[in-house]
Amino acid sequence: MAAFHDMEELFQGLLSTNHAAAQQRWLLGCYRQMMEQLLEAQDGAEQQLQEILKTEKDVAQCLLDAKEQACQEVAELQQIEAKLQKASEKDTHLKASLLQVTRELEDLKEIAADLEKREKEVDEDTTVTIPAAMYVAQLYHRISKIAWDYECEPGMIKGIHCGPSIAQPIHLDST
Structure with a gap:
């Protein structure tokens, strides 16, 4: 702003002389050029700002999508963990049942062996003779x-x- 003020004072001093009119036109041309460059720079800055805002918006949307997907995957992971827990409990129950059935089978085998032994003893003790x-x-x-x-x-x-x-x-x- 100080440069503009200095230019304005110089501009006033030059108006008083004829030579000043030529310098005034030159200064006006410089001023116009400077204003055009300023407007171009301002337009470029606005365009860059809009691009930055658009990029920020895209990145924010990408982050929201990633966060939503992560939440969905966490929920899915929790469901899988719950299923795994149920399957583990069922597996434990089935193993216990299998162990019990195996014990019962061993007991039945022992009983069957004992019955066979007794049957042989009974067969040896009782001999049936067919009468004439x-x-x-x-x-x-x-x-x-x-x-x-x-x-x-x-x-x-x-x-x-x-x-x-x-x-x-x-x-x-x-x-």
Whole structure:
């Protein structure tokens, strides 16, 4: 501003002389040039300021987007950690169940082995002998009180029931 004031005083002094008119035109040209340069510099500064503001706005939006994405990823990570925790608990439960079932299986194997051992002991102790057919026929006659006729035709069954009161004949045709 001091330069403008000095120029104005010089400008006033030059007006008084003829030579001053030429210098005044020259100074006016310099003043106009200086003002044009000032306006150009001001326009350039405004343009740079607008570019800086736009860049700041883009960077701020980029930061907001990155922050939002980070929040989403944190939420997703928390969900994954919760799923992992549930899976870990389920795994622990399944391992405990497997251990219990394995113990039960071992107990059942021991019981089965014990049963096999006892079965062999029982088989060794009890031997079943099949009595002769005559003994069976006599035993059956004593129990049922039927006297069978073994000499009848094939396909026929004959016998006499000797019950407590009356003997009754039995005739059956198997054909």
